[in-house]
Amino acid sequence: xxxxxxxxxxxxxxxxxxxxxxxxxxxxxxxxxxxxxxxxxxxxxxxxxxxxxxxxxxxxxxxxxxxxxxxxxxxxxxxxxxxxxxxxxxxxxxxxxxxxxxxxxxxxxxxxxxxxxxxxxxxxxxxxxxxxxxxxxxxxxxxxxxxxxxxxxxxxxxxxxxxxxxxxxxxxxxxxxxxxxxxxxxxxxxxxxxxxxxxxxxxxxxxxxxxxxxxxxxxxxxxxxxxxxxxxxxxxxxxxxxxxxxxxxxxxxxxxxxxxxxxxxxxxxxxxxxxxxxxxxxxxxxxxxxxxxxxxxxxxxxxxxxxxxxxxxxxxxxxxxxxxxxxxxxxxxxxxxxxxxxxxxxxxxxxxxxxxxxxxxxxxxxxxxxxxxxxxxxxxxxxxxxxxxxxxxxxxxxxxxxxxxxxxxxxxxxxxxxxxxxxxxxxxxxxxxxxxxxxxxxxxxxxxxxxxxxxxxxx
Amino acid sequence: xxxxxxxxxxxxxxxxxxxxxxxxxxxxxxxxxxxxxxxxxxxxxxxxxxxxxxxxxxxxxxxxxxxxxxxxxxxxxxxxxxxxxxxxxxxxxxxxxxxxxxxxxxxxxxxxxxxxxxxxxxxxxxxxxxxxxxxxxxxxxxxxxxxxxxxxxxxxxxxxxxxxxxxxxxxxxxxxxxxxxxxxxxxxxxxxxxxxxxxxxxxxxxxxxxxxxxxxxxxxxxxxxxxxxxxxxxxxxxxxxxxxxxxxxxxxxxxxxxxxxxxxxxxxxxxxxxxxxxxxxxxxxxxxxxxxxxxxxxxxxxxxxxxxxxxxxxxxxxxxxxxxxxxxxxxxxxxxxxxxxxxxxxxxxxxxxxxxxxxxxxxxxxxxxxxxxxxxxxxxxxxxxxxxxxxxxxxxxxxxxxxxxxxxxxxxxxxxxxxxxxxxxxxxxxxxxxxxxxxxxxxxxxxxxxxxxxxxxxx
Numbered sequence: 001x002x003x004x005x006x007x008x009x010x011x012x013x014x015x016x017x018x019x020x021x022x023x024x025x026x027x028x029x030x031x032x033x034x035x036x037x038x039x040x041x042x043x044x045x046x047x048x049x050x051x052x053x054x055x056x057x058x059x060x061x062x063x064x065x066x067x068x069x070x071x072x073x074x075x076x077x078x079x080x081x082x083x084x085x086x087x088x089x090x091x092x093x094x095x096x097x098x099x100x101x102x103x104x105x106x107x108x109x110x111x112x113x114x115x116x117x118x119x120x121x122x123x124x125x126x127x128x129x130x131x132x133x134x135x136x137x138x139x140x141x142x143x144x145x146x147x148x149x150x151x152x153x154x155x156x157x158x159x160x161x162x163x164x165x166x167x168x169x170x171x172x173x174x175x176x177x178x179x180x181x182x183x184x185x186x187x188x189x190x191x192x193x194x195x196x197x198x199x200x201x202x203x204x205x206x207x208x209x210x211x212x213x214x215x216x217x218x219x220x221x222x223x224x225x226x227x228x229x230x231x232x233x234x235x236x237x238x239x240x241x242x243x244x245x246x247x248x249x250x251x252x253x254x255x256x257x258x259x260x261x262x263x264x265x266x267x268x269x270x271x272x273x274x275x276x277x278x279x280x281x282x283x284x285x286x287x288x289x290x291x292x293x294x295x296x297x298x299x300x301x302x303x304x305x306x307x308x309x310x311x312x313x314x315x316x317x318x319x320x321x322x323x324x325x326x327x328x329x330x331x332x333x334x335x336x337x338x339x340x341x342x343x344x345x346x347x348x349x350x351x352x353x354x355x356x357x358x359x360x361x362x363x364x365x366x367x368x369x370x371x372x373x374x375x376x377x378x379x380x381x382x383x384x385x386x387x388x389x390x391x392x393x394x395x396x397x398x399x400x401x402x403x404x405x406x407x408x409x410x411x412x413x414x415x416x417x418x419x420x421x422x423x424x425x426x427x428x429x430x431x432x433x434x435x436x437x438x439x440x441x442x443x444x445x446x447x448x449x450x451x452x453x454x455x456x457x458x459x
Numbered sequence: 460x461x462x463x464x465x466x467x468x469x470x471x472x473x474x475x476x477x478x479x480x481x482x483x484x485x486x487x488x489x490x491x492x493x494x495x496x497x498x499x500x501x502x503x504x505x506x507x508x509x510x511x512x513x514x515x516x517x518x519x520x521x522x523x524x525x526x527x528x529x530x531x532x533x534x535x536x537x538x539x540x541x542x543x544x545x546x547x548x549x550x551x552x553x554x555x556x557x558x559x560x561x562x563x564x565x566x567x568x569x570x571x572x573x574x575x576x577x578x579x580x581x582x583x584x585x586x587x588x589x590x591x592x593x594x595x596x597x598x599x600x601x602x603x604x605x606x607x608x609x610x611x612x613x614x615x616x617x618x619x620x621x622x623x624x625x626x627x628x629x630x631x632x633x634x635x636x637x638x639x640x641x642x643x644x645x646x647x648x649x650x651x652x653x654x655x656x657x658x659x660x661x662x663x664x665x666x667x668x669x670x671x672x673x674x675x676x677x678x679x680x681x682x683x684x685x686x687x688x689x690x691x692x693x694x695x696x697x698x699x700x701x702x703x704x705x706x707x708x709x710x711x712x713x714x715x716x717x718x719x720x721x722x723x724x725x726x727x728x729x730x731x732x733x734x735x736x737x738x739x740x741x742x743x744x745x746x747x748x749x750x751x752x753x754x755x756x757x758x759x760x761x762x763x764x765x766x767x768x769x770x771x772x773x774x775x776x777x778x779x780x781x782x783x784x785x786x787x788x789x790x791x792x793x794x795x796x797x798x799x800x801x802x803x804x805x806x807x808x809x810x811x812x813x814x815x816x817x818x819x820x821x822x823x824x825x826x827x828x829x830x831x832x833x834x835x836x837x838x839x840x841x842x843x844x845x846x847x848x849x850x851x852x853x854x855x856x857x858x859x860x861x862x863x864x865x866x867x868x869x870x871x872x873x874x875x876x877x878x879x880x881x882x883x884x885x886x887x888x889x890x891x892x893x894x895x896x897x898x899x900x901x902x903x904x905x906x907x908x909x910x911x912x913x914x915x916x917x918x
Contacts, residue, residue: 050815051820167663168666179659180699182639203627203662204627205627240716258698260720264727267727268723271730272809276806285827288830292835298798307846313790317787327772331906332765335902339758342735343737346731346735347743351510354506355510357510358510359481361511376758391773
């Protein structure tokens, strides 16, 4: 079989190629569709489907090859998946999902219409149905939900030649290993994990060597280990696969790095969307009602914060009436505190994600950031006060805006450090709630400090 | 060798364990340090080092095992690496980095002090120095900069048994394959890529089968393919490794999925830090001067935007003096437009990262979001106008705030969609510049629409 030609080598070329594909598929007539997507991989097709309006998705999906259709469903975001599954023919859907791996099937299940699900389950052979039931027992967000249950094992007393012979026999019986197999899990007679042996070692050490003499210690992942920790383990130890074990050390299945990559990508998407109060399953082309349901609550929360800030300003109407300059300058104080705080927030959220912030260093970090806050606050206060002085030429106003800005930048940076640590302890995602909490605080305190000082000193 | 015991299974336990480790290392006396970090992996040690103040890092790093020290350096963020390398003993440093892979060495080079670098180069054998020179030719952000140059190849006419025999011979010569090897690249006599054969197939198909009969088409990555596209290819095709090829199809090296995972993690960190104007190489404990250099320019940019907004407000001082309620309500209009726009911005930035936004659908997306903007704007305008009416009971003010809010939410959502598309075309990272550009716009337009309408209609 020939190798595929190298893909275009330049980002601009690549973007143009993606664009061209998107356009070809968007414009293809029904009879041209199958040709247009003939060479498209499932993950690419999933991206394409999500880039087009919902009413076109089921046509394009149906035009794909049978083996691509099932895999494509596993790559879609939940909301898009549910829409497509609702619109597709149930028999057609059942045919597409039946060949999938049990862990993939378990992920799809909640999003398939009952008719399609029943038809798909009816197609499974008894062994696969048993494996599916096994995976189903574990939630999606722990190791058990990511694992594949057909781990290939080796026995410690076998020779390498014997191990290879056993794999050939399995292949002759039509149960050849996946091409992603890179290591065998070494187990005792009770299926308890003893170690792991790399295929690279199986093929390169002398054929009469015993498995136990070349195996290395295995990192057994507890079946209920959270996905976040699964990712960290794979990343820290550069694993390609790892055994999933029960509480008593029995091998239950295997997680491969491609499943982990998908989990990392979801994490990356979440870190883009969480600060806007959205999650990664949102559809670009969600209908209006869905959009309101998605975005409304977040906007409502922000509205409450904004009214709180307005209420604070409302207490100083007399002050503003007498010195309108305060109303002109108050957004500067609020915004500088907010942006300075967002920088600390981002650094701490990254630090929490990398397990770099904990009990032993959080006070030191807070002190460090407070020193930064004081320095940055003073520095920018001089700048802002200078501009305000050039603008209005009122010495007391200059002093007040300088003091308020120093205070608000200091508070913003301190709270930008503190909020994510506190939110994490409360089991609230700091990336989701931290930014808005910070902005509301720096707005309220920015307005209060400027207008409060103004009331005290000017009037 | 025994398997390691399962790690704690619960996120809280895991956090506690990380915390405990951080604390132990932070408090260990010099003579206890080596014991405290004896079981720590390089990636974990790198995270630990970054979590402690700079003056302690070199002591902890020096206490690690020799083989851990080098790998740890490759896992550090650039800024921390440069600090540590500057403080460490050059000979000590040279000894740690000399055993690293050429691609890792090439990444470290720019951050090592000249004395340490020269000492390290002097330790390399001629073959490794040649390989290093090969990797150096390629920038860090393309496939050539990620690749390892010792790709293991197979010949199409060899039998599988012959291929295994060749690997055993290499092992006898002390050149055994890496345990991460999962596939061999099939090349012709000119070293041109023909395909790839999985080790799982080598060990399971009949020993007399020829390599060419079991190989599959290979995805050759062009040596100058941007890392972003390397990541997308691995993710889309679930690859564990891929050959890197020259323009004329010669195999130059091999990229493995663990290198790609590191690149994905950097991407994820970037998406957390970019909206705050920072990059992923920032040190949590950067000294004050460095902090000012990092954060200052971003704060200065924001200050310019804030003064622009203040300048707009300044034009309406008379209006505010006559109706202070406008000053009270103006942050509500600005903030709602900003937050509504951030949601569209996040969705589009995610869509751009997944190649889901292009020429063929961007106008449709913009129309879709404009419809969302009009609907959300009207909905929240009714709410805000209701509250304002209850507050002030002035029909014309109620109308004005409703109109200004509708306009600003609509504008925020429209520009939140448009900005990232335009920024990307200008080759500016939308995640970096999009949020601030949007906030400045919604602030300026929010103040202008409310105060402008107020001036027109109330006075």
